[in-house]
Every structure is written in C-alpha cells, then in structure tokens.
Amino acid sequence: MTDAASSPIAVLPIVSRREECAGFLLVFLSALMWSFGGTFARFIHADDSWTVVFWRSVWAAAFLVCFMVWRDGLRGTLKLFRDMGLPGIAVASCFAIASTCFVVALSYTTVANILLMQAGVPLLAALFAWALFREKVSVATWVAIAAVIAGVAIMVSESLDGAVSPIGDGLALLIAVMFSIATVITRRFAHVRMTPATCLGTVLAAAFAASQASTFAVSGHDMGFLFAFGVVNLGLGLAFFATGARLIPAAIAALLGTFEPILGPIWVWLIHSEVPSVRTIIGGAVVVTALLVHIGLEFKRQTRPVRPGVSGLPSPN
Structure with missing residues (x-):
C-alpha cells in the first residue's frame, strides 16, 4: 500500500456516518461559540x-x-x-497568524471588508x-459556497464605501487563507488530535500580544468578560472545531x-439592541437558506443505503 504521506494524492480517513454527523454538529457548535465574539467585545472597555x-x-x-x-x-x-508533529505546528501557526492579523487589520479597514x-x-x-x-467537492457544495459568498456580500455591501486599504484588505485575505489551510490540514491529518495545536496557537497569539500591549491591567468588570471571551468564545470554539473538522470534508467544515x-449580528441585536440593516437581514437569509438546504441534502445522502461494491470513498490511485 502506498504511504499517504508520500503520495501526491492523499487517502482521506474513513469515518462512519455517525462520526460524520457528530462532525457536522461539532463544527456548527464551534461557529456558534465564535459568533458570540462581538457580543462579548461590546462589554469590554479596555482601551488597548x-x-x-x-x-x-x-x-x-x-x-x-x-x-x-x-x-x-x-x-496523555x-x-x-x-504527537501533533508538523501538522499540529502548522495549524497552531495558522490560528495564531489569523487572530493576530484580525486585530491589525481593524486598524486599516472595516469589519465589513474582513467579513x-x-x-x-x-x-x-x-x-x-x-x-x-x-x-472531491460536489456540485451542490460549490453552489452552496457561491450562495454563501453572495449572501455575505449583500450583508456588508452598505459598509463598502470605497475607502479601502491594500494593507487592511491584504491582512483580511491572509486571515481567510490561514483559516482555510488550518481546516484542510485538520481534515487531512484526521488521525492527529488538533486540540493541542489550537492551544499552542493561543499561546503564540498571547506571546505576540504581550510584546505589543501597553498594559496588562484591566478592571474586574473587564476581566470577567475577558474570561468569558477567552473560555467560551475562543477556547470552547477551538475545541469543538479541532474535534469536528477532522470528521467531515474541508469544504463543508x-x-x-x-x-x-x-x-x-443577531446576538448583538438581541443583547445590545443594535438593529441590523435591511441588507444584513436579506444577506443573512440567503446564507442561512443555502446552508440549511445543503446540510439537509448531506444528511439525506448519508441516510441512503450504500449500494454493494460502491464505497463512496475516493480512489487512492
């Protein structure tokens, strides 16, 4: 058998349908945890x-x-x-770079451009x-991807005033590239537990932030929300993602x-009374519809019995 590490065409890990369903749920939960970021940030008053x-x-x-x-x-x-080896170090570096670039990019461009x-x-x-x-990427997945991009474009279109910065937009693109690479590596090396890699990524981000911060002093109020910001939003989100992304195709993750x-924006609207714009609602509806339809089709596909002699897995050759 050809070694997958040395083969130009990798053999994807075999997972059961139950594991794949668990992967869907865990990656969704990671997105749910990450979506609370803006809400937590609104409660923090630290200047730096x-x-x-x-x-x-x-x-x-x-x-x-x-x-x-x-x-x-x-x-253990x-x-x-x-045991995480080079794949783990690569994933850690990706998350550290992405989180750092996000902060720097906000100084040059808008949140809308980053989104x-x-x-x-x-x-x-x-x-x-x-x-x-x-x-393999199915036609349905490509269609869903196109719909998601169109929906998010509608959401942020009101904020695109043309005053863009090449540096800011370049950093925003780098965020997307780093997260994409981390997703693909996590899926490809599914036998490697990536939770320690995400932990290393947060350590690297903290070390770099420490070299840039003007002070580490914060109020008790801010520290409470920083704790939730770190544990619930970032830590739990990374744990869910690292566990689930290795069980499903990278494009779907x-x-x-x-x-x-x-x-x-929904949490910020409900908790901080920041009413989303009409375009945000329309774009969000497009994205949610595309995601729900695609996920429904995937679960329907998984419930179909596999025909004899058809594995559904890509050929190693």
Missing part, C-alpha cells in the same frame, strides 16, 4: 486592543489545557503535544483540499463556519 487579545488568548489557553488534562490526563496531554474576505473561506478550503489532496458572521 492588544491587552484584550492577550487576556483572551491566555484564558483560552488555560481552558484548553484544563480540557485536555480532564479528558486525557496529564501524561503531554503525549498529545508530542467579505472571510466569506471566501469555504471556496479556498475546497480549492486547497482538491488541489493538494484531490478531495468551512461552509458550516460561515454561521459565525451570520449569527454574530
């Missing part, structure tokens, strides 16, 4: 954004360490870090997975992640 990044990353790292120790024990956790770039994550993930590992920019 690097201070926020530092404490958020520290609390996320602490949560992920405690989660792994609880699940695998101290020796240390083994996970040792528009992130709408391309499913497309980039599908392209990377197909080009590098020949992971990235597609489910698009629920984050859709649900985010």
